[in-house]
Amino acid sequence: MKKDDTNAISVSGLSKYYDGLAAVNDINFQVKSGEIFGFLGPNGAGKTTTIRVLTGLAQLSAGTAYVLGHDVNTGITLAKKEFGVVPEISNLYDELTVLENLVFMGQLYGVSRSERLKRAEELLKTFHLWQKKDARFNTLSRGMKRVLTISAALIHKPRLLFLDEPTVGLDVVNARSLRSLIQEINHQGVTIFLTTHYLEEADILCDRIAILVQGRMVALDTPDNLKKMIKSEPVCELRFNPMAEGTVNELGGLDGIHRIEKLGDNVRVYGESISFLTETIVKYASQKGLEIVSINSVKPSLEDAFIQITGMVLEAMLVEKGGR
Amino acid sequence: MWRDNLRGIYYITVKDMKTYYLKPPTISWGIVFPVAWMLAFYLRSPHGFEELIPGLVAMTILFSTTAVEAVVINFELRLGSLERLLLAPISLPAVLLGKILGGVIFGLIMTVIVTLGSVLVLGLQINVAYFVLIVILSLFVFSSMGALVCVSVKEVFEAQTLLNIPRFLMIFLCGVVFPVAALPPVLKQIAYVLPLTYTVEGLQQSLGLAQGSSSVIGVLVLLAFIPAFIFPAVKLLARKFA
Numbered sequence: 396m397k398k399d400d401t402n403a404i405s406v407s408g409l410s411k412y413y414d415g416l417a418a419v420n421d422i423n424f425q426v427k428s429g430e431i432f433g434f435l436g437p438n439g440a441g442k443t444t445t446i447r448v449l450t451g452l453a454q455l456s457a458g459t460a461y462v463l464g465h466d467v468n469t470g471i472t473l474a475k476k477e478f479g480v481v482p483e484i485s486n487l488y489d490e491l492t493v494l495e496n497l498v499f500m501g502q503l504y505g506v507s508r509s510e511r512l513k514r515a516e517e518l519l520k521t522f523h524l525w526q527k528k529d530a531r532f533n534t535l536s537r538g539m540k541r542v543l544t545i546s547a548a549l550i551h552k553p554r555l556l557f558l559d560e561p562t563v564g565l566d567v568v569n570a571r572s573l574r575s576l577i578q579e580i581n582h583q584g585v586t587i588f589l590t591t592h593y594l595e596e597a598d599i600l601c602d603r604i605a606i607l608v609q610g611r612m613v614a615l616d617t618p619d620n621l622k623k624m625i626k627s628e629p630v631c632e633l634r635f636n637p638m639a640e641g642t643v644n645e646l647g648g649l650d651g652i653h654r655i656e657k658l659g660d661n662v663r664v665y666g667e668s669i670s671f672l673t674e675t676i677v678k679y680a681s682q683k684g685l686e687i688v689s690i691n692s693v694k695p696s697l698e699d700a701f702i703q704i705t706g707m708v709l710e711a712m713l714v715e716k717g718g719r
Numbered sequence: 720m721w722r723d724n725l726r727g728i729y730y731i732t733v734k735d736m737k738t739y740y741l742k743p744p745t746i747s748w749g750i751v752f753p754v755a756w757m758l759a760f761y762l763r764s765p766h767g768f769e770e771l772i773p774g775l776v777a778m779t780i781l782f783s784t785t786a787v788e789a790v791v792i793n794f795e796l797r798l799g800s801l802e803r804l805l806l807a808p809i810s811l812p813a814v815l816l817g818k819i820l821g822g823v824i825f826g827l828i829m830t831v832i833v834t835l836g837s838v839l840v841l842g843l844q845i846n847v848a849y850f851v852l853i854v855i856l857s858l859f860v861f862s863s864m865g866a867l868v869c870v871s872v873k874e875v876f877e878a879q880t881l882l883n884i885p886r887f888l889m890i891f892l893c894g895v896v897f898p899v900a901a902l903p904p905v906l907k908q909i910a911y912v913l914p915l916t917y918t919v920e921g922l923q924q925s926l927g928l929a930q931g932s933s934s935v936i937g938v939l940v941l942l943a944f945i946p947a948f949i950f951p952a953v954k955l956l957a958r959k960f961a
Contacts, residue, residue: 450806452960472720475808482806486799490738502730503807505723 403428403555403586404449408458411444418444420610421458426588428554431581433601434590435701440607442590443483446559449588450480463555476504478555479548483563485540489533493524493543496532497550504551511550518546522576538569545576549585556580558589562596574600598697608705622695625703628653628665631672633690635680638662642685649675663693720810727809731817732824735791740825742790744875749786749825753779757833760896772837773922773929774895777915779833780857781886784826788865789878791821796873805960812953815866819949822862830854846925853921856941860914863948870956889915894923914944 404426411419419441426432434442447453449462451471460467465474487496494515501511519525522542527535535543541561548556561577562570577600581587591597597604598618606614606621614621635642643662647655651671656663666672669692680687739745757775761768795801804814834854838845864885869878890896892906893915899907910916917937923929924937 452802452805454961472723472808472810475806476723480806482799482802484799486803488734488738488800488803489798491734499730499734500807503727503804503809505726505808 401428402426402461403463404432404588405461406445406449406458407460409445409448409455409460410457411441411448411453412456417610419448422605422607422610422612424605424612424615426586428586429581429584430602431577431587431589431600433597433604434588434607435592435594435597435604436590436607437592437705439609440592441610442592442607443559444610445607446480446557446588446590450478450557451475476551477553478557479551479553480557481541481545481548481559481561483559485537485544487532487540487544487547490531492529492531493519493535494528496543497547500547501550506551514550514552518549522546538565538573541565541569541573542576545573545580549580553585555586555588558587560590560592562591562593570596594696594698594701604697606701606704614704618697621700621704622697625695625700627695627699629667629669629672630663630665630693631669631676631690632658632661632663632693633676634661634688636686636688642683646676646679649679651675661689723808724810724813727804727807727813728817728820731804731809731814732820735787735818735821736824739787739790739794739821742794744879745786745790745825747786748789748879749783750829752786753782753829753833769837769841769843769926770928771896772841772843773926774893774919776830776833776837776854776922777857777893777918778890778895779829780826780854780918781861781889781915783829784822784858784861785865785868785882785886786879787822787825788818788862788869789875789882791818792866792869793873793875793878796870797875802960811957811960812949815870815949815953815956819859819862819866822865823858826858826862827854830858844927846927850922850925852938853918853925853941856938856945857914857918857921860918860941860944860948863945863952864914867948867952867955870952870959885913889913892916894919914941917941 402425406422406424409419409422410417422445434445436442444453448455449460449467451467455467462471462474463477465471467474488499491499497515497518498511501514506514516525519528524539524543524546527539532540532543558577562573565573574596577587577589589600601618603615603617604621605612614624616624638660643655643657646652646662646664651667652675653665664672664676666675673690676690677687753775756778760771760775792801805811837843865882868882872878872881892902892910893899893913894910895915899910899916902910917940920929921934921937924934
């Protein structure tokens with residue numbers, strides 16, 4: 396039975412147990428059509444389990460979940476015609492070529508013969524794999540395998556794309572390139588549900604992020620709102636020229652400066668307020684004849700928010716368990 | 720929905736044929752083993768060879784179908800690419816049927832080669848319709864049996880090893896090399912619980928080497944074995960994705 400729902404995904408009270416242990420415990424969220432929605436959490440938090448339930452590879456133990464209006468219990472096969480999945484492992488077929496893999500995926504999804512060849516060519520040219528079309532899958536680099544797996548998930552022009560840890564194992568250049576690709580796909584109107592344990596990736600890509608800890612959803616909001624949730628000390632990051640150890644220690648001893656942190660070539664100064672810190676630093680630099688190479692206020696990062704939120708939750712869980 | 724499933728079954732079968740028919744385990748267990756046995760028996764006693772044909776053809780069906788199932792299912796279970804099929808809009812039973820059909824077709828090719836060779840060399844008379852019926856049913860029975868065993872393990876070698884238990888049991892008990900009638904009573908009882916017995920008897924009848932030209936009971940028993948293997952195979956595979 397199809398639920399009339401304008402959200403791409405609607406989940407209520409979803410739980411998944413394995414041998415009595417909750418891999419996912421009573422989570423609730425909606426993913427709006429057209430957004431990039433992120434599941435952020437450490438390994439074992441329940442991210443992949445949630446994707447497996449939503450894509451029909453696992454059955455939920457409790458609660459309800461609707462994907463593109465279809466109940467995952469009864470209508471998942473119909474829903475599969477409209478979504479694509481990029482699993483954590485690039486699990487296409489080693490013995491088939493790049494083009495054969497895409498054509499086979501098109502066949503499985505009922506894309507007509509002429510359309511699937513055209514679509515395969517279009518995707519391979521868009522993702523710069525056309526020259527590798529006759530290469531076997533097992534001869535591709537890890538980054539190319541990942542891109543081809545994404546292409547395979549797009550062969551039938553899905554409305555929704557599931558990405559499970561899309562950049563894991565990729566080098567910096569390929570990861571960045573893949574993130575741009577994901578944004579480009581979203582700009583074409585595809586809703587994206589991605590899981591990641593990379594904070595920077597979630598911060599850059601996602602319109603909203605849900606944080607999972609040990610199977611529970613502990614926060615759900617935009618990256619900016621998550622950062623605003625936490626209380627943090629005012630901090631400025633600066634670099635002087637020259638930057639001597641003595642300078643740093645002296646700065647740290649000034650009235651109103653709470654502490655100093657050295658970060659590579661830069662220094663973070665924590666104090667009463669941003670305006671106080673700025674005035675103090677400028678005055679100090681002027682007195683000592685130091686050039687200020689850079690100075691800026693530092694807002695709480697998603698990493699700060701994540702650590703504080705998950706730290707609080709883990710502590711609460713520990714208390715629940717009697718401190719064990 | 721049934722159109723999607725039929726389409727899925729067809730394309731999975733074609734992909735498996737292209738990808739797995741020439742894999743080493745398929746060649747060694749599906750081609751070399753039955754052919755080697757046939758040659759060994761022919762060289763041992765060429766004059767009495769025609770009496771062994773039904774058993775050896777049955778053995779070819781058994782080994783060729785099950786060898787392919789171990790490859791088309793377990794390679795993909797190990798690499799995670801079976802999940803790729805389950806993410807497509809095709810039901811799990813349809814995916815499994817596609818896998819079973821891969822074994823059926825390979826077994827059919829091997830059976831045709833072996834049968835044509837035997838019939839042409841020895842000039843046997845054959846009830847073609849009944850022969851084809853027994854062969855087709857048996858291909859499905861043993862492919863399904865192979866699928867049932869293969870979905871319960873992960874690795875190809877585990878599947879081949881586990882399959883050797885029923886395979887070798889049936890070779891010795893089901894009339895492949897010596898008649899069921901010559902077995903002690905207890906073993907005879909066991910033989911009639913095993914599907915290969917009905918394959919051998921059906922082939923014997925179709926080649927005029929046994930009493931009666933056909934057996935309805937044999938056909939019905941073989942038919943019954945197909946869902947008896949497929950339904951638990953579907954359940955076992957579904958449990959992996961529960």
